[in-house]
Amino acid sequence: MVRRPRGTERNAVNESNMPTALVIIPTYNECDNISLIVPEVLKQDPILHVLVVDDNSPDGTGDIVAGMQGENARIHLIRRERKMGLGTAYVAGFKYAVENHFDYVFEMDADFSHDPAAIPKFLELMKDYDLVLGSRYVKGVNVINWPLRRLLLSYFANKYTKVVTGLPVQDATGGFKCFRIDVLKTLNLENVHSNGYAFQIEMSFKAWKKGFRIIELPILFVDRRVGVSKMSRAIVREAVTMVWKLRLRAILGLLK
Numbered sequence: 525m526v527r528r529p530r531g532t533e534r535n536a537v538n539e540s541n542m543p544t545a546l547v548i549i550p551t552y553n554e555c556d557n558i559s560l561i562v563p564e565v566l567k568q569d570p571i572l573h574v575l576v577v578d579d580n581s582p583d584g585t586g587d588i589v590a591g592m593q594g595e596n597a598r599i600h601l602i603r604r605e606r607k608m609g610l611g612t613a614y615v616a617g618f619k620y621a622v623e624n625h626f627d628y629v630f631e632m633d634a635d636f637s638h639d640p641a642a643i644p645k646f647l648e649l650m651k652d653y654d655l656v657l658g659s660r661y662v663k664g665v666n667v668i669n670w671p672l673r674r675l676l677l678s679y680f681a682n683k684y685t686k687v688v689t690g691l692p693v694q695d696a697t698g699g700f701k702c703f704r705i706d707v708l709k710t711l712n713l714e715n716v717h718s719n720g721y722a723f724q725i726e727m728s729f730k731a732w733k734k735g736f737r738i739i740e741l742p743i744l745f746v747d748r749r750v751g752v753s754k755m756s757r758a759i760v761r762e763a764v765t766m767v768w769k770l771r772l773r774a775i776l777g778l779l780k
């Protein structure tokens with residue numbers, strides 16, 4: 525028998541064979557956003573659950589989520605001892621999704637840059653695709669409130685990624701996306717090592733090389749209103765070299 529995720533046991537509320545979806549939100553110091561974003565996500569569809577992966581945020585984000593869990597079985601929490609980066613936070617979340625038999629798995633930021641209202645559009649596309657990428661650059665540029673420097677960096681990073689890797693998407697570095705669980709089961713998560721933008725590129729590149737069906741969904745990206753960005757130069761440097769590593773490994777047949 526298939527074990528259902530906690531809170532989705534077949535009962536009066538969920539007696540159908542509906543798929544279940546886990547929205548993974550990694551957090552580091554998001555105390556002003558987290559209690560608002562979680563209910564905003566959950567109200568989009570009854571099949572949705574949220575998993576917060578918190579890295580012992582000094583501002584108490586983890587405790588806020590723990591408090592919210594008491595009222596709602598659709599809220600899940602992984603607490604890690606220290607700040608270990610976005611990539612490993614997602615990998616921990618992906619493993620949790622596989623272990624708990626979710627069908628679809630989202631990546632999403634806590635800071636409202638990604639509009640929860642777009643989630644139903646992702647779910648609709650999941651009927652026909654294995655990976656849906658929220659894309660800021662499908663039709664022109666859909667980014668609001670980013671400083672020009674940051675926008676240019678992101679835009680040209682994506683042009684560069686496309687040329688080096690051949691991955692046929694306009695926005696490979698975005699962090700609002702949805703995977704069919706089969707993709708996560710197929711990719712060897714132990715071999716995903718990158719952490720920042722490179723992590724986003726690596727996951728999509730590997731899914732593409734495995735022949736999974738990928739589509740871009742145009743989204744509007746709005747810069748965070750509260751809290752601070754964790755973007756750093758190291759994250760950019762990692763991405764610059766990672767795209768070459770991916771290309772070389774693919775050519776040499778070493779992509780795992």
Ligand SMILES: Nc1nc2c(ncn2[C@@H]2O[C@H](COP(=O)(O)OP(=O)(O)O)[C@@H](O)[C@H]2O)c(=O)[nH]1
Nearest residue numbers: 550551552577579608609610613633634753754
């Ligand atoms: N668990 C965890 N979450 C992180 C870490 N770094 C960033 N995040 C979260 O990842 C999301 C995106 O980070 P953000 O700082 O907004 O990056 P930006 O949008 O590129 O400026 C936010 O929800 C952050 O709280 C980390 O080291 N660990």
Ligand SMILES: [Mg+2]
Nearest residue numbers: 633635637748
């Ligand atoms: Mg952000």
